[in-house]
Amino acid sequence: DTGVSQDPRHKITKRGQNVTFRCDPISEHNRLYWYRQTLGQGPEFLTYFQNEAQLEKSRLLSDRFSAERPKGSFSTLEIQRTEQGDSAMYLCASSLAPGQGMNQPQHFGDGTRLSIL
Amino acid sequence: AQKITQTQPGMFVQEKEAVTLDCTYDTSDPSYGLFWYKQPSSGEMIFLIYQGSYDQQNATEGRYSLNFQKARKSANLVISASQLGDSAMYFCAMREPGNQFYFGTGTSLTVIP
Numbered sequence: 424d425t426g427v428s429q430d431p432r433h434k435i436t437k438r439g440q441n442v443t444f445r446c447d448p449i450s451e452h453n454r455l456y457w458y459r460q461t462l463g464q465g466p467e468f469l470t471y472f473q474n475e476a477q478l479e480k481s482r483l484l485s486d487r488f489s490a491e492r493p494k495g496s497f498s499t500l501e502i503q504r505t506e507q508g509d510s511a512m513y514l515c516a517s518s519l520a521p522g523q524g525m526n527q528p529q530h531f532g533d534g535t536r537l538s539i540l
Numbered sequence: 541a542q543k544i545t546q547t548q549p550g551m552f553v554q555e556k557e558a559v560t561l562d563c564t565y566d567t568s569d570p571s572y573g574l575f576w577y578k579q580p581s582s583g584e585m586i587f588l589i590y591q592g593s594y595d596q597q598n599a600t601e602g603r604y605s606l607n608f609q610k611a612r613k614s615a616n617l618v619i620s621a622s623q624l625g626d627s628a629m630y631f632c633a634m635r636e637p638g639n640q641f642y643f644g645t646g647t648s649l650t651v652i653p
Binding site: 463516 | 573575584585587592631633640641644646
């Protein structure tokens with residue numbers, strides 16, 4: 424297994440357009456997380472899934488953001504009607520659930536850098 | 541309240557010297573895990589070291605060690621014999637059972653030749 428992969432690596436779009444990012448986690452990981460990171464800041468939690476169930480979504484997350492993990496494998500994050508403030512790195516991570524060991528770290532993908540013109 | 545606090549926005553260390561990066565955490569759960577990640581300028585998040593709340597000994601991984609003081613709720617990362625390649629952002633994170641990971645705001649480490 425090659426780790427967590429994200430696609431695309433970079434996305435440049437005009438304000439108001441919709442964008443969709445994909446994340447393929449490590450195959451045996453049942454948890455998948457999405458984060459947003461801006462320059463000089465730590466990853467900001469957006470949402471996470473256990474298998475196909477979305478267990479938690481940040482209260483800070485606008486209704487323009489939606490995520491899915493339909494078959495419990497890959498996940499997509501969609502941003503509708505993008506705004507300038509959406510420009511950031513979007514990170515995906517996967518892990519085993521805590522019940523399978525609290526020492527299981529998150530493994531991160533390389534991220535998708537979104538730039539809104 | 542912040543779950544993870546990193547109070548050092550930036551740190552400098554001379555090459556080959558040791559450096560301590562501070563991290564304090566807040567939880568009422570007796571079971572939790574603490575993690576440190578490194579993020580070089582290239583952007584990838586690299587897992588460094590883990591400390592469990594029930595672990596009796598401080599975790600060590602090569603040149604990385606974690607100074608775990610449970611009563612003070614601190615989990616400081618110690619990097620020994622710093623190398624130029626250690627220059628990066630370092631993030632402390634915590635995991636509670638059944639919950640998400642919480643990350644701090646990070647510390648930027650610069651190793652000076």
